[in-house]
Amino acid sequence: MDATGERSLQWFVAERVVEEPDLTALVRDYSGLLYRVALALLRNPAEAEDVVQEVFLRVLQHKPNLAAIDDLRPWLVRIAWNLALDRRRRVRPDQLDDLVAAGLLNADLPADQALAEAARIRQVLDAMERLPKRERQALLLSAMDELSTSAIGAVLGRSESSVRSLLFRARTHLRQRLED
Amino acid sequence: MNTNQNNHDTAIDITLAALKHASPPAGMEARTLQRLQQPAPAAPFRWRDLLTGSAVACAWWRGAVSGAATAMLLVGSLLFAQHSMRTKQPVVSQIAATHNLVPAAVPVASPGCPAHTQVHHASGSVSATHPQAHHSWMESSARFAPSRPAPVLPLTAQERALVRLVQTVNPKQLASLNFDAQEKTEDQEIDDFNKFFTPPPAPPQPSDSQAPTNTQPPAPQQGEQI
Helix, strand or coil: CCHHHHHHHHHHHHHHHHHCCCHHHHHHHHHHHHHHHHHHHHCCHHHHHHHHHHHHHHHHHCHHHHHHCCCHHHHHHHHHHHHHHHHHCCCCHHHHHHHHHHHHCCCCCCHHHHHHHHHHHHHHHHHHHCCCHHHHHHHHHHCCCCCCHHHHHHHHCCCHHHHHHHHHHHHHHHHHHHHC | CHHHHHHHHHHHHHHHHHHHCCCCCCCHHHHHHHHHHCCCCCCCCCHHHHHHCCCCCCHHHHHHHHHHHHHHHHHHHHHHHHHHHHHHHHHHHHHHHHHHHHHHCCCEECCCCCCCCEECCCCCCEECCCHHHHHHHHHHHHHHCCCCCCCCCCCCHHHHHHHHHHHHCCHHHHHCCCHHHHHHHHHHHHHHHHHHHCCCCCCCCCCCCCCCCCCCCCCCCCCCCC
């Protein structure tokens, strides 16, 4: 191989290395978001952590194709979402609701206030479970700050306007169910 | 009402905020990285992957390969079904033919012939030396004979006469076909005939005053002594 060929190969490899995202950085940047997405659906911290690890294992399998992905965030959230949906068929989400509700609270709250808040959260989570599936999923994903409406639409396979409509209906229905 | 609604909205917001701020368990990142560094266990070879996933990179190729495989399966099953139907029909006809022919094919020893010479009524042929072989030939020919319904035989003369009778003769005459009724009618006719031709009874004897001029003495009665 001549010198020009060697140089172009080195450039190509270097370019690829630069373009391929670092897996450690991906874990650092997205593990928290993925954990929350999985936890919102599964309400089980251990299962949510398993989902996060499985997501990054999938990423490792598709590492050569990562450079072709425009926006990694919705892609990763979608993988986590689908894996969590798969697990949700095995794990009943109300199994650990009390523990999760307590775990979601701020540790600085006084005990009596924390107890009342936990009961309230539990009540809302129960009402959420009775919502139609699409509305519930849109509402849970909307809780994630990092996800825009278009990103939620990309995860759920819906348009932006459809997601907005789902969110509105979800809140209305949730309010009605809490009043019952 | 509004206060309640506000309370519910607050509760919803608190719950969503709690989900939003849920912190991952300590050391999750480290555990995840550790797991990623472990060598991945060799995935078991799956034919499904070969057909739909890893072996074929493009999505449309996967669909095309799956579609082609499905089409081949369908065509194969269709051909197999047709073939099995074709082979079933001769078997049924063979069974029917065997049932019809086997009793007729029982060899009958004809008098005067040697014991090993036997006539097969079904074919009319004689197998002198290998009756068993002939029997198997009969079976095989019956097995491979084409299955057709027996042709309609022509009517006999008696049947034709009956048909003509039924079509032309009046019901009274038809009723006479009953042998009992016919016999009664014949008896009646014989009685009528006999009544008609029997001689009339003898006239009463004349008294003395009215004696006939006939001078001949009356004929002696039978058995009367002279």
